[in-house]
Amino acid sequence: MRGQIILSHGSDSSPDATKVSALAALAESLGWRTQRPDYGSDDARGHAGSVAPRIARLRATIEALDAPPLLVGSSMGAFVSGLVSLDVPVAGLLLLATPSAIPGYARAFDLRPDVPTILIHGWRDEVCPLAGVHAFAAKRRLPLLLVDDDHRLGSSMPMITAQFRYMLDQLATTA
Numbered sequence: 001m002r003g004q005i006i007l008s009h010g011s012d013s014s015p016d017a018t019k020v021s022a023l024a025a026l027a028e029s030l031g032w033r034t035q036r037p038d039y040g041s042d043d044a045r046g047h048a049g050s051v052a053p054r055i056a057r058l059r060a061t062i063e064a065l066d067a068p069p070l071l072v073g074s075s076m077g078a079f080v081s082g083l084v085s086l087d088v089p090v091a092g093l094l095l096l097a098t099p100s101a102i103p104g105y106a107r108a109f110d111l112r113p114d115v116p117t118i119l120i121h122g123w124r125d126e127v128c129p130l131a132g133v134h135a136f137a138a139k140r141r142l143p144l145l146l147v148d149d150d151h152r153l154g155s156s157m158p159m160i161t162a163q164f165r166y167m168l169d170q171l172a173t174t175a
Contacts, residue, residue, distance in 0.1 A: 002031045002172055003091065004069040006061055008077030009036065010097070011043050011050065019074050019096060022157060023164050030168060032070075037061055039077070047076070048104030054080040062088050070171060072164070075099065075128065075151065082111035092116040094167055096160065097125055097151050100132025109136060116170070117142050118163055122149035122156070 005027050007020040015021075015036035024034040042053040058080055062069060068089040073081035078095035079102060085093060093115055100109045109132075111117060121133050123146055130146070137144035145163060147156040 002168075003033070003067060004065050005032050005034045006058065006069045006071050006081075007034060007036045008054070008058060008071065008073040008081055009039065010075030010077050011047060013074075014038065014040060017074070019153065019157070019160065020072065020077075022161065023072055023094075026161060026164065027168060030165075032168065035061060043076075046104075047102050050076065051080060051083075051102055051105045051107075055084055058084045059088055062090070067091075070094070070167070072096075073098075074153075076102070079109055082109055083107065085111045085115050090115055091171055092167060094118050094120070094164055096120050096153055097122065097128050098133050098136075099128040100136050113140060116167070118167060119144045120147065120153065120156070120160055120163060121145070122147055122151060122153055124149060125151045127151040 007024050009017040009020050015038050020036055027034050037057055039054050042050040068091045070092045071081040071090050072094045074096040078098040119137050149156045
């Protein structure tokens, strides 16, 4: 096995969501172990109320591993993955449709500057406005791939899959 990947779904979604399922299948076919925590009970607390329980769940999942994992997150899953990377070692971050803030939650989005990160965002994202993630990426000089898509990024799966595979190849050569 090459390593561990934890894929975190967005709000009001599930571990069987389209993006995390497709990316997990690709990673597993390449010899990676994957986990997809179920945040459904956390999401019942509302957007702001779900952040702390999601962080606790993801952090506990990471701390049970032998080595730092690659975190993949979509929307709320991306937000939480970034925040968790501040507190526990991770191998990298692939963040999709990332909100720069959660209304009602005091802490703004952030991540460790030394963690390899790729951000992918839709030009037409109606849920997480592009301006927030663009400003975040620009301030930190992070790779930000913009695609002609909406928040779900459903039309961009081939591009997302290609970026994910690139990231896996990079991690495999440094491991």
